[in-house]
Amino acid sequence: xxxxxxxxxxxxxxxxxxxxxxxxxxxxxxxxxxxxxxxxxxxxxxxxxxxxxxxxxxxxxxxxxxxxxxxxxxxxxxxxxxxxxxxxxxxxxxxxxxxxxxxxxxxxxxxxxxxxxxxxxxxxxxxxxxxxxxxxxxxxxxxxxxxxxxxxxxxxxxxxxxxxxxxxxxxxxxxxxxxxxxxxxxxxxxxxxxxxxxxxxxxxxxxxxxxxxxxxxxxxxxxxxxxxxxxxxxxxxxxxxxxxxxxxxxxxxxxxxxxxxxxxxxxxxxxxxxxxxxxxxxxxxxxxxxxxxxxxxxxxxxxx
Ligand code: GLU
Numbered sequence: 001x002x003x004x005x006x007x008x009x010x011x012x013x014x015x016x017x018x019x020x021x022x023x024x025x026x027x028x029x030x031x032x033x034x035x036x037x038x039x040x041x042x043x044x045x046x047x048x049x050x051x052x053x054x055x056x057x058x059x060x061x062x063x064x065x066x067x068x069x070x071x072x073x074x075x076x077x078x079x080x081x082x083x084x085x086x087x088x089x090x091x092x093x094x095x096x097x098x099x100x101x102x103x104x105x106x107x108x109x110x111x112x113x114x115x116x117x118x119x120x121x122x123x124x125x126x127x128x129x130x131x132x133x134x135x136x137x138x139x140x141x142x143x144x145x146x147x148x149x150x151x152x153x154x155x156x157x158x159x160x161x162x163x164x165x166x167x168x169x170x171x172x173x174x175x176x177x178x179x180x181x182x183x184x185x186x187x188x189x190x191x192x193x194x195x196x197x198x199x200x201x202x203x204x205x206x207x208x209x210x211x212x213x214x215x216x217x218x219x220x221x222x223x224x225x226x227x228x229x230x231x232x233x234x235x236x237x238x239x240x241x242x243x244x245x246x247x248x249x250x251x252x253x254x255x256x257x258x259x260x261x262x263x264x265x266x267x268x269x270x271x272x273x274x275x276x277x278x279x280x281x282x283x284x285x286x287x288x289x290x291x292x293x294x295x296x297x298x299x300x301x302x303x304x
Contacts, residue, residue: 001299003050003270007040010295011052014038014287021286023277024258029156030060033259035277038287041198042272045210055198059275060153062257063094064201065191066116067234071207072137073119074226081122084176085115087233094240094283095163097170105174109237111255117168120188121177130187138194140215142204147196154186154193161189192257201263201273208234208253208265231267235303242282249293251302262288267303 015038025031039055073081090108092098099108107114120130127133131149139145157164168181168188177184196204207213207221208231214220222230234253239246246254254264260277262285272295276287296302 001301003042003044003048006295006298007042007050007052010291010298011038011040013294014291015053017290019276019278019287021278021280023260024279024283026160027153027157027258028160029150029153030259030277033059033277037260038276039198040272040274040291041202042270043199043202043206044270045206045213045268049199049202051198054275055273057275058195058197058200059261059277060150060192060257060259061194061196061201061261062192062259063111063116064255064257064261064263065194066111066119067208067230067238067255067263068138068204069116069119069123069134069191070110070233071222071230072134073122074230075222076126077122078226081110081119084122085110085118087229087237089236089243091241095167097163097167100167100170100174105171105176107171109233111233111237112240113164114167114171117164117171117184117188118176120191121179121184124179124184124187131190134187134191138204140217141207141221142200143216144200144203147194147200147204149190150193150195151190153195154189157189157192158185161185164188196261198261198273198275201261202271205263205265205271205273209267209269209271211268227267231265234265239284240282242280242284245282246284246289249289250296251304252292252296253303254292256284256288258283260285260288262292264292266301269301
C-alpha cells in the first residue's frame with residue numbers, strides 16, 4: 001500500500017477544503033493552541049512510519065488517555081471491572097449525567113466521563129501514586145521518557161471542572177466511587193492532560209493493532225481477547241454520541257479527545273493518529289474525521 005502517497009494526497013485535499021467548528025475553550029488552557037495545526041502519523045505493525053504536517057508537535061490528548069487507563073485497569077483486574085462500568089454506547093455527550101441516575105451510578109461505558117472516573121477510582125485505590133504508575137505504564141509501552149502530563153492544563157481544567165465534579169460526586173452517592181472524589185478527580189484531570197505528538201500517539205497505540213507487541217520490559221500489554229474487547233469498545237463508544245457516524249464513515253476502531261486528536265487502529269495492520277484542534281458540534285476533530293473518512297475510502301480498506 002503506498003501509504004505516504006495516499007496520506008499526502010488526502011492531507012492536501014482536506015487542508016484545501018473548509019475547516020469548520022471551534023477549538024475547545026471550556027478548558028481555558030486549550031484555547032491557546034493554534035487551531036491551524038494539522039498533523040498525521042501512521043505506524044505499521046512492522047514499524048514503518050509515514051506522515052505529514054504537524055505530526056511532531058505535542059498536544060493535549062484528553063479523552064484518548066481514557067483508553068490507556070482502561071487498558072491498565074483491564075490488565076490488572078480482567079473482567080471484574082465490568083461489574084462497575086458497562087460496555088454499551090451511550091448516545092449522549094461525554095459529560096452527560098442523564099443515564100447515571102437511571103443506571104444507579106453504573107456508567108454506560110469506560111469512555112464517557114463517568115466511566116473514566118470509575119476507572120480512575122480503581123487506579124487511585126490500587127496505587128499510592130497513580131499519576132506516577134500511569135505514566136510509567138505508558139512510557140514502558142512507548143519507550144519514550146519524554147511523554148508527560150501538562151500540569152497547567154490539568155490545573156486549568158480543575159478550575160472549571162464543575163460538571164466532572166458533579167459526575168464524580170453523583171457516582172459516589174451510588175457507592176460506585178470508593179475513594180475521595182477530590183482525589184479521583186485530581187488523577188482524572190492529570191491523566192487527561194497527557195501530551196503526545198501524533199507520532200507518539202500512533203506508537204503508543206500499536207499494542208491494539210499488533211498481537212505480538214511487547215513493552216520495554218518484554219511484557220504484553222493485553223492478550224488477544226482483551227485487545228479484541230478494547231477495540232470493540234473503541235468501535236462502539238469511542239466518539240461520544242457520534243460513534244455510529246465514525247464507524248459508518250471511517251470503519252475503524254478509534255478514540256477522539258477534545259484537544260482535537262484522534263487515534264484509529266487497524267488490527268493486524270497499523271495505528272494512525274490525526275490532530276486538528278477545531279471540533280465539530282459533537283466534540284470530535286472536524287478535519288480529523290474528514291481526513292480519516294477520505295483516507296479509508298482512498299485506500300479501500302476498513303475492518304468492514
Ligand atoms: N478532560 C476532558 C473532560 O473531562 C476530556 C473530554 C474529552 O476529551 O472528551 O471534559
